Amino acid sequence: xxxxxxxxxxxxxxxxxxxxxxxxxxxxxxxxxxxxxxxxxxxxxxxxxxxxxxxxxxxxxxxxxxxxxxxxxxxxxxxxxxxxxxxxxxxxxxxxxxxxxxxxxxxxxxxxxxxxxxxxxxxxxxxxxxxxxxxxxxxxxxxxxxxxxxxxxxxxxxxxxxxxxxxxxxxxxxxxxxxxxxxxxxxxxxxxxxxxxxxxxxxxxxxxxxxxxxxxxxxxxxxxxxxxxxxxxxxxxxxxxxxxxxxxxxxxxxxxxxxxxxxxxxxxxxxxxxxxxx
Amino acid sequence: xxxxxxxxxxxxxxxxxxxxxxxxxxxxxxxxxxxxxxxxxxxxxxxxxxxxxxxxxxxxxxxxxxxxxxxxxxxxxxxxxxxxxxxxxxxxxxxxxxxxxxxxxxxxxxxxxxxxxxxxxxxxxxxxxxxxxxxxxxxxxxxxxxxxxxxxxxxxxxxxxxxxxxxxxxxxxxxxxxxxxxxxxxxxxxxxxxxxxxxxxxxxxxxxxxxxxxxxxxxxxxxxxxxxxxxxxxxxxxxxxxxxxxxxxxxxxxxxxxxxxxxxxxxxxxxxxxxxxxxxxxxxxxxxxxxxxxxxxxxxxxxxxxxxxxxxxxxxxxxxxxxxxxxxxxxxxxxxxxxxxxxxxxxxx
Numbered sequence: 001x002x003x004x005x006x007x008x009x010x011x012x013x014x015x016x017x018x019x020x021x022x023x024x025x026x027x028x029x030x031x032x033x034x035x036x037x038x039x040x041x042x043x044x045x046x047x048x049x050x051x052x053x054x055x056x057x058x059x060x061x062x063x064x065x066x067x068x069x070x071x072x073x074x075x076x077x078x079x080x081x082x083x084x085x086x087x088x089x090x091x092x093x094x095x096x097x098x099x100x101x102x103x104x105x106x107x108x109x110x111x112x113x114x115x116x117x118x119x120x121x122x123x124x125x126x127x128x129x130x131x132x133x134x135x136x137x138x139x140x141x142x143x144x145x146x147x148x149x150x151x152x153x154x155x156x157x158x159x160x161x162x163x164x165x166x167x168x169x170x171x172x173x174x175x176x177x178x179x180x181x182x183x184x185x186x187x188x189x190x191x192x193x194x195x196x197x198x199x200x201x202x203x204x205x206x207x208x209x210x211x212x213x214x215x216x217x218x219x220x221x222x223x224x225x226x227x228x229x230x231x232x233x234x235x236x237x238x239x240x241x242x243x244x245x246x247x248x249x250x251x252x253x254x255x256x257x258x259x260x261x262x263x264x265x266x267x268x269x270x271x272x273x274x275x276x277x278x
Numbered sequence: 279x280x281x282x283x284x285x286x287x288x289x290x291x292x293x294x295x296x297x298x299x300x301x302x303x304x305x306x307x308x309x310x311x312x313x314x315x316x317x318x319x320x321x322x323x324x325x326x327x328x329x330x331x332x333x334x335x336x337x338x339x340x341x342x343x344x345x346x347x348x349x350x351x352x353x354x355x356x357x358x359x360x361x362x363x364x365x366x367x368x369x370x371x372x373x374x375x376x377x378x379x380x381x382x383x384x385x386x387x388x389x390x391x392x393x394x395x396x397x398x399x400x401x402x403x404x405x406x407x408x409x410x411x412x413x414x415x416x417x418x419x420x421x422x423x424x425x426x427x428x429x430x431x432x433x434x435x436x437x438x439x440x441x442x443x444x445x446x447x448x449x450x451x452x453x454x455x456x457x458x459x460x461x462x463x464x465x466x467x468x469x470x471x472x473x474x475x476x477x478x479x480x481x482x483x484x485x486x487x488x489x490x491x492x493x494x495x496x497x498x499x500x501x502x503x504x505x506x507x508x509x510x511x512x513x514x515x516x517x518x519x520x521x522x523x524x525x526x527x528x529x530x531x532x533x534x535x536x537x538x539x540x541x542x543x544x545x546x547x548x549x550x551x552x553x554x555x556x557x558x559x560x561x562x563x564x565x566x567x568x569x570x571x572x573x574x575x576x577x578x579x580x581x582x583x584x585x586x587x588x589x590x591x592x593x594x595x596x597x598x599x600x601x602x603x604x605x606x607x608x609x610x611x612x613x614x615x616x617x618x619x620x621x622x623x624x625x626x627x
Contacts, residue, residue, distance in 0.1 A: 126371030135371075143372050225372045226357045227321070240358075244329060245498045245521075 040258060044251035055252035060228045064237035065256065071145055071233065072213035075152030076160075080206045083160030084198070091168035106158045116154045117222030120147065143225035148233060151219035156212045160205030167201040203271050211264045215257065317351030318554055321546075323374040325361035325446055325538070326494035327410075327511055332356065332378070335570035340561045344554065352554060360492035361446030368393060368543060375547050375555055378407065378540045380446025380493075382606040385539045395544040402563040406537040408576040411594055412454035414528040415500065415508040415515045422506055426530045427455045430507055431481025438505035439486045440496040442614060447493030447536075451509040452618050453600070453609060454534040455479055461532040461596050479622050511536065516575035516590055532596035535577065 026034075045052050055061065090102055108116065122128050125142045126135040134140070141147055171194070179189040217235040224231040232240065234253050241250035324332060337354045344352045359367070361380035365387055368374050379385055385405070388394045398405040416424050422435055430437055442448035459478045463471035490496040493510050500508040501523060515527040540562055547555050561567055568578040577591060578584040585591055603609035 121370055131371075140371070140373075142370075225367065226359070227355050228357065230355050232357075243326070243492065243495045243498055244358075245494070245501055247498075247502075 037258060040251055040254050044248065044255045047248060051248060052252050052255075055249040056256065058249065060232070061237060061249065061253055063229050064232050064234045064253065067145065067148070067232070068214050068234040071148040071152055072210050072216075074149045075156055075213045076206050076210045078149075078153055079156055079209050080160045080202060082157075083162075083164050083205055084202065086161050087165040087168045088194075091165060105161055108154055108157045113151075113155055113216065113218030114222060117151060117219035120150055120154065120219070120223050124150070142223055143227075143231060145231065147223040148220055148231065151223050152213040152216055155216050155219055156209045159209045159212060160202075163205035163208065164198060164201045167198055171197060200272065200274075204268055207264050207268045207271070211261050214260065317353055318551065319353045319355060320376065320551070320555065320558060321374050322354055322356040322376045322378065323364045323368060323372065324356060324358050324378040325364055325380040326358050326492040327380075327447070327513055327517075328378050328538075329356075329358045329494075330517065331571055331574035331576060335574060336562070336567055339566055339570060340558055343561065343566075344557065350554075352558075358494070360440070360444040360448075360495075362444045363491065373546050374543050375551065376540065376542055376558065378538060380536065380538060381449055382537065382539055382600070383449075383610050384446065385541045386606070388541060388543065393543050393545045394541050396542060398539060398541040401540070401559060403579045405539045405541065406579050407540045407562045408538055408568070408571045408579055409535045409599075410511045410513045410576050411529070411535045411597065412451055412509060412533045413512045413515055414530065415510060415518070416526045416528060417506060418524040418526055420526050420528070424507055424528055426528075427458050427482065427509075427533075428478050430455075430485060430509070431478060432485075435485045435507055436487045436505045437482065437485045438488050438490070438496050438500050438508045439483075440493045440510065441489035441491055442618065444491045445493055445496075447496070447511060448489070449610075449614055450511075450534060450536045452479065453603065453613060454509070454530075455482055456613055456617065457534055457598055457602055458530055458532040458596075461598055461602070465596070476617060476621060479618065480625060483622050512577075512591070513575040519590075520575075527592075529592045529594055531594075532598065533594055534602075535594075535597055535599050537579075537600060 086101075086105060090098060121142060124131040124134075124147070126132065126140060128142075131140075131142065141150065175193050175197075176189050179193045180186075184192070215235060216233075217239065220233055221236055221239070224233065224236065226232055226236050226240065228237070228240070234257055238250045238253050238257075241247070241253075322332065332354075333356070341352045341354075344350060357364070357367075357372075361384050364374075364377060365379065365384040368377060368388060369391055377385075377388065385394065385398055389398070414424055414427070414430065416422070422429070422432065424430060424432075424435070429435070439451060440448035442452055456475045456479050459475035460470035460472065463469065463474055487505055488496075488499060490499050493514060496508055496510060497514050497518065499505070501518065512527070512529070515525060518525045519527070540559060542555055542559060563580055565581070565584075568580050568584055572578050572584045572588050572591075575588075575590070600606055600609055603613060
């Protein structure tokens with residue numbers, strides 16, 4: 001209701017500001033976002049759908065997509081659980097060093113992803129601080145799918161936490177207290193009272209994390225070894241194909257990733273609406 | 279009416295949750311299948327331009343041969359990047375069993391770090407699998423009239439040059455330009471003119487507009503319309519031509535032939551893998567493999583006859599190799615570091 005009134009207030013007759021501002025917004029987005037995306041689609045399909053399909057169904061391309069999805073999935077699972085736990089601890093308890101912890105969790109946002117990559121190499125690499133004690137036992141984490149998951153976890157660390165924590169902060173504690181007075185255990189209260197009100201935040205946090213992890217490049221190229229059909233994720237595949245001059249092949253996968261993120265963010269948009277109405 | 283709406287909303291929400299869960303959960307069921315059903319796998323890291331020859335001819339050729347002789351499947355996994363990048367990856371612990379590098383220096387770096395314990399120079403032909411000369415690629419019609427390296431220093435020429443920090447090709451290219459001037463001045467006056475060579479290198483680098491990480495990246499950049507000229511391996515120009523790209527290859531009067539060493543990363547080779555790895559290494563110098571290299575526009579190290587058979591490999595008036603500078607152990611510190619880094623790169627800023 002209130003939105004209707006606020007738009008009515010300024011209007012006498014036709015409001016020129018409306019079409020003008022919308023048009024300007026689209027005009028500004030045109031060279032920055034729309035056209036670059038459109039060129040991927042144009043270039044990817046200008047040799048016909050057959051060659052697009054051939055590029056997409058190359059075994060290495062399929063593998064790269066699967067690997068990206070699988071590694072992002074595990075990073076998401078970890079970061080959502082971790083984010084939930086961290087948000088719970090940091091909003092329920094006040095302790096010395098709490099702010100330092102919050103800052104540290106948020107740090108990966110500002111660290112260049114390449115730094116994340118070589119930090120992992122310096123730690124877990126066969127000659128790294130910890131890795132050198134593992135490699136004599138035949139345990140190698142770097143240059144495997146595990147390394148990609150670690151890199152994804154590092155890079156997307158703050159995302160789920162960042163979405164979940166504000167909800168915790170603003171959540172009324174009276175429901176939880178009521179539940180406790182009715183004799184529920186801590187776990188029962190968490191499961192039946194706290195968690196349901198976090199659904200929206202968990203879903204958005206998970207999708208954000210997943211979307212970001214699928215597109216991760218800078219850290220992955222350092223820790224994965226970039227072996228086609230083994231440790232090459234979709235963004236690495238795109239980069240390799242572009243460097244080899246096979247721009248059509250690069251484009252085909254780029255289109256898939258673009259559509260994929262479009263899907264994720266559409267879902268996110270709808271999700272936010274639905275869960276907020278609740 | 280209202281209950282109907284809530285019911286619809288609830289159902290839609292349920293559907294939506296299961297859809298998004300399905301979307302996110304689907305990949306969990308398929309974690310990384312490398313399709314390792316019997317047979318052996320050799321991991322090869324190569325510098326950027328080795329890709330086509332290895333993947334299209336050398337790997338299948340060796341796999342067929344090994345299968346016929348031992349009844350065993352051999353598969354290859356490989357990764358390609360700038361030679362220095364590949365070397366650094368291996369030094370960081372990537373499990374490569376074989377590396378094919380653009381420059382001897384990288385083979386030596388692997389040896390000094392203890393990754394290569396055998397003497398790779400003991401392999402046939404000093405460990406060098408193939409060669410290719412350095413040439414200039416220009417746009418169709420050669421609008422700037424570029425005939426030789428010094429022409430790249432002309433005003434207005436925009437040059438793409440692979441980065442000598444990460445790319446072996448970038449270093450070869452510097453040696454090609456510098457050595458070419460020494461060689462020409464030597465035939466003119468009997469004395470190699472170092473000042474003239476440095477001057478030319480400076481002029482050329484004044485026109486460098488971009489330094490991509492590998493020879494292959496440089497080519498892609500050039501192919502997408504960036505720059506007027508590119509200094510690169512002859513093979514790259516020939517590959518571009520065979521792909522129908524409108525490019526003109528200029529063979530300088532005097533230029534360097536790059537040597538590409540193949541090394542076994544002994545530290546990563548399991549004892550059971552030894553025979554097949556050794557067999558593959560020797561296969562690289564077999565007539566079949568050398569013929570395949572020439573087919574993919576390299577120049578053979580074992581046979582001049584093979585090179586002559588390929589008519590697209592143009593004659594070079596005054597070719598030279600790294601030996602002209604006394605080998606890589608002298609060329610790197612004396613030219614790449616003392617001349618290029620300290621005198622050319624410094625004055626560019």
